[in-house]
Amino acid sequence: MRITIRQEEERDYRRSEEIIREAFSYPGRIERGGIGCPYEHWMVHELRKRDGAGISLVAEADGVPAGYVICSRAQILVGDMDALSVTDIGPIGVLPVYQRKGIGKALFHAVLQRAAEAGYGAVMFFGRPEYCPRLGFVQAAGYGVSDRFGEISPAFLCKELKEGYLSAARGGRFFDSDIYDEKKHRDEVLEFDRQFGK
Numbered sequence: 001m002r003i004t005i006r007q008e009e010e011r012d013y014r015r016s017e018e019i020i021r022e023a024f025s026y027p028g029r030i031e032r033g034g035i036g037c038p039y040e041h042w043m044v045h046e047l048r049k050r051d052g053a054g055i056s057l058v059a060e061a062d063g064v065p066a067g068y069v070i071c072s073r074a075q076i077l078v079g080d081m082d083a084l085s086v087t088d089i090g091p092i093g094v095l096p097v098y099q100r101k102g103i104g105k106a107l108f109h110a111v112l113q114r115a116a117e118a119g120y121g122a123v124m125f126f127g128r129p130e131y132c133p134r135l136g137f138v139q140a141a142g143y144g145v146s147d148r149f150g151e152i153s154p155a156f157l158c159k160e161l162k163e164g165y166l167s168a169a170r171g172g173r174f175f176d177s178d179i180y181d182e183k184k185h186r187d188e189v190l191e192f193d194r195q196f197g198k
């Protein structure tokens, strides 16, 4: 199987959302947060309109779109210092039938390369702790960064793209796009999901 990664184009929008919706439709996901799988593809849709970082990639397996990732702009606020800019990865997903074939890994590597080319000093995001550390991501807590509520968790991950970039982040809080606030957008999300099939 040949994996290729390319920048998303407008003609991909609907398919990318379907890929993310399907990738996140695994057992347990629907219950989590009360919204579950419909939520992630709504985020993709919204990030194109606001807070996007200009990085959205389609992974093709032998020419067939099979995986997708989008990044957004985020900041770390430390005391009264200037905000430290980072990019946030996600949603990222691979169609279930294409999982465990190296597509997720290829997408993460491509994101890191694009983010570095765009000048970002680090990526920071909430990801799967059982999977992402295999790709070189480490816990944000190791750099002394917490989420916006001051919480830390094994799912809160990061990677420096410029050596030492996160040393200025110690004691800081991470502020990601408002679209990640699941509860805030519940009605909008459910309305959006009605456009998609079962």
Ligand SMILES: CC(C)(COP(=O)(O)OP(=O)(O)OC[C@H]1O[C@@H](n2cnc3c(N)ncnc32)[C@H](O)[C@@H]1OP(=O)(O)O)[C@@H](O)C(=O)NCCC(=O)NCCS
Pocket (backbone or CB within 6 Å): 023, 024, 092, 093, 094, 095, 098, 099, 100, 101, 102, 103, 104, 105, 106, 126, 127, 128, 130, 131, 132, 134
């Ligand atoms: C997570 C996800 C993107 C991984 O994509 P993928 O194409 O299946 O992953 P890859 O085949 O590139 O796997 C890369 C490595 O992670 C491992 N891996 C993949 N999925 C894993 C899982 N769920 N648990 C533990 N390890 C996993 C692979 O074995 C591989 O390890 P190796 O390099 O040591 O052999 C995909 O499973 C998915 O879409 N999941 C549902 C959506 C989701 O949870 N997204 C958030 C991801 S942070």
